[in-house]
Amino acid sequence: MSAASVDTRYWRFCASMGPLFVLVFYLCWGILGHNFPPFSPDAPASEVATYFRENAGSVRFGMVMAMTFAPAYGVWGYSVAKVLEQVIEKDSIVVQLARVGAAWTVITLLVPTSFWLTAAFRPEALPDWMIQMLYDMAWLLIDLAYAVTSVQLFAIGAGFLADKRAVPFVPKWLAWYGIWVGFMFVLECVMPYFRNGAFARSGILNFWIEFLIWMAWVPVLTAYMFKAIGRIERGE
């Protein structure tokens, strides 16, 4: 493909939205919202409710920012899909799945975030159990919507594995890593059965490993997207 035939304007800007999303989401949703790590499911309702009442302002700010920046993940996903179009056909279903997987993931971030925001909106008027219920509901949704993101992970992995270049845009290990992350998300299926231990929402497997392997994938893939965009501009 000739260098002149691909308009890469804004691609880098869009690609940079991925790491920005991870950073903002970690700080606002994670730290300010007390979701990184979350309250253990067996924590008493009073503990969750007290946190929301005493930190309502920071939780609200955190969730507002998290909701504002959630679309950044979709913008990033679209930039990855644009690079993928240079590997396989633009109309390929794999490219479409990579794109909609990113868009659907944004919804699965926005909706639960609004539940946490609801809990922080007037926590002084809500009973403890209701705040706990909103907190649980948000976590059940954000975790169990994993399959939506897996669609994106599988599509991106499969798409970049089809790269026939001598030096592919994305190394094979990273393409397979993404597929592995999507596969690992299946463990979230057992999350509703546990209130403590490794498979609980705050456990080593269903929180620490699952979230970290996904959050690491975004900036690493972004670094390769920047390199790929440069190569596309040079007509490689």
Add this chain to the structure above:
Amino acid sequence: MTATTAPDRASMATLPGDSGVWFFIVADMCAFAVFFLVFSAGRAAEPALYETSRRMLDLRFGLANTLILLTSGAFMAQAARTAQRGDWQRTRTLLIVTMITGLPFGLSKALEWSAKMAHGVTLTTNEFFTYYFIFTGVHFLHFAIGIAVLIVLMRTATDTAKPADTRLRWIEAGGAYWHMVDLLWIVLFAMLYLLRAA
């Protein structure tokens, strides 16, 4: 069918199959290593519960599953060797045998799980059975994917549109994955069925 000799790779110091698949295999085994650590920590905390629960497992199922997977794995190794010689029709036959000898694992697992559930033993019975169902369930998912991979490889083996080295690479990669399924089961068998609490 004419035996198309695959490229001589004797001098190439590379992993069999595809390097990316090996990354997936190593990452997956790391995940299982975490499973095993979590299980060991739980067993150290409640040895009596784990020992009582372990005795409730039917060792015959565990042993049968091990033999099934090892037999299937042996045919897979033969298939990879045959592919290296470029005998694609025989490779395909061996892949079919690999699948046929491996499929009873699924049946055995279904029977074992149903027997447990019929006795009221489920995911939430206790911590041991939580791990038992989750670990063997995740392993079963690997097994099911492995069966799908074998079906794809059967077509790949005789797909003359693909270069010989591509076919060999994917058969070796599929073989490496299938052996991972064996290996993970052997560790699960030892950990869940055999290892007595101190």
